[in-house]
Amino acid sequence: MKAVQISEHGGPEAMKYQDVADLSPGEGQALVEIQAVGVNFTDVYNRMGANPGQPLPRTIGVEGAGTVRGVGPGVTQVKEGDVVAYCGTPGSYAEQAIVPASRLIKMPDGLDARAGAAAMLQGMTAHYLCHSTYSVQKGDRVVIHAGAGGVGLLLIQMVKKLGGYIFTTVSTEAKADLAREAGADHVILYTQQDFAEEVKKATNGEGVQAVYDSVAKTTFDQSISCLGRRGHMVLYGNSSGPVTSMDPRILGNGSLYLTRPGLADYTATREELEQRAGDVLGWVKSGELKLRVEHVFPLAEASEAHRQLEGRSTTGKLLLIP
Numbered sequence: 001m002k003a004v005q006i007s008e009h010g011g012p013e014a015m016k017y018q019d020v021a022d023l024s025p026g027e028g029q030a031l032v033e034i035q036a037v038g039v040n041f042t043d044v045y046n047r048m049g050a051n052p053g054q055p056l057p058r059t060i061g062v063e064g065a066g067t068v069r070g071v072g073p074g075v076t077q078v079k080e081g082d083v084v085a086y087c088g089t090p091g092s093y094a095e096q097a098i099v100p101a102s103r104l105i106k107m108p109d110g111l112d113a114r115a116g117a118a119a120m121l122q123g124m125t126a127h128y129l130c131h132s133t134y135s136v137q138k139g140d141r142v143v144i145h146a147g148a149g150g151v152g153l154l155l156i157q158m159v160k161k162l163g164g165y166i167f168t169t170v171s172t173e174a175k176a177d178l179a180r181e182a183g184a185d186h187v188i189l190y191t192q193q194d195f196a197e198e199v200k201k202a203t204n205g206e207g208v209q210a211v212y213d214s215v216a217k218t219t220f221d222q223s224i225s226c227l228g229r230r231g232h233m234v235l236y237g238n239s240s241g242p243v244t245s246m247d248p249r250i251l252g253n254g255s256l257y258l259t260r261p262g263l264a265d266y267t268a269t270r271e272e273l274e275q276r277a278g279d280v281l282g283w284v285k286s287g288e289l290k291l292r293v294e295h296v297f298p299l300a301e302a303s304e305a306h307r308q309l310e311g312r313s314t315t316g317k318l319l320l321i322p
Contacts (some may be wrong), residue, residue, distance in 0.1 A: 001021075030104060032097050036062055038092070040063060067084075078247045084099075105274065111281060123281075124277060141203060147178075148315040153316055155212060167184075207228030229255065293317045
């Protein structure tokens with residue numbers, strides 16, 4: 001079969017589309033014929049070596065969807081022929097993947113593999129951010145960075161569904177239009193305006209209850225300055241680079257909270273995985289949550305997908321098709 005692998009860490013050119021051995025499921029595992037692959041910033045971090053300790057060579061990707069073609073002993077969650085989606089298991093940039101059956105979610109009738117690959121990781125991320133990490137209440141004010149990105153567009157819709165007031169940052173007018181369509185109340189072009197000053201002015205200096213920040217290095221200090229008393233700084237990514245140092249005393253000005261959450265800790269049990277995935281896929285099926293798949297690339301062009309993602313020239317979700 002074909003897969004996209006790296007034998008060393010580096011830029012997009014480090015990924016090679018090549019032949020690899022066919023796979024066979026073991027105890028508790030399923031063999032999934034991949035029909036759509038979700039492209040995520042965590043793939044970029046893994047390719048660059050930001051997550052140490054992972055053996056090389058390895059197949060990139062942690063999100064996929066397709067059809068179960070075989071199951072190992074002890075599997076009860078899925079059967080051959082089921083259309084499933086998953087995230088969090090390495091090896092999705094391939095024609096086939098071995099996935100623990102306990103991490104597979106059956107797609108609802110009416111939704112295909114592309115919807116699954118577009119919704120699982122970013123949809124469940126948005127879900128835990130606004131339902132669990134900081135549970136948005138009606139009337140809460142929040143800042144959502146990268147409002148036209150994959151998580152950003154879904155998070156805006158979910159926060160609006162909860163009754164929140166949304167400030168969001170984007171880089172262009174075209175991205176601003178997408179954020180407004182998703183439900184953002186106050187869109188800030190960070191290329192032209194100081195987002196922290198805009199938030200302070202709009203809230204009469206009171207600040208917001210939470211900032212959802214996936215950018216990190218270039219936004220961190222100003223994000224914290226946007227928070228009101230006992231506000232939550234939710235740092236869930238680092239697309240501009242990691243925050244390498246901070247003085248914890250800055251949290252004392254307002255008794256602020258800082259957290260660095262990850263999806264694995266919010267889907268640690270089968271019950272929680274099913275609950276979050278069920279909400280997200282159910283809302284997609286009903287039309288309450290709208291997916292934006294902007295670009296679809298052949299699997300062989302994974303390097304180009306990474307270049308566009310890193311160049312911040314994309315909006316919504318990027319998919320690879322084997």
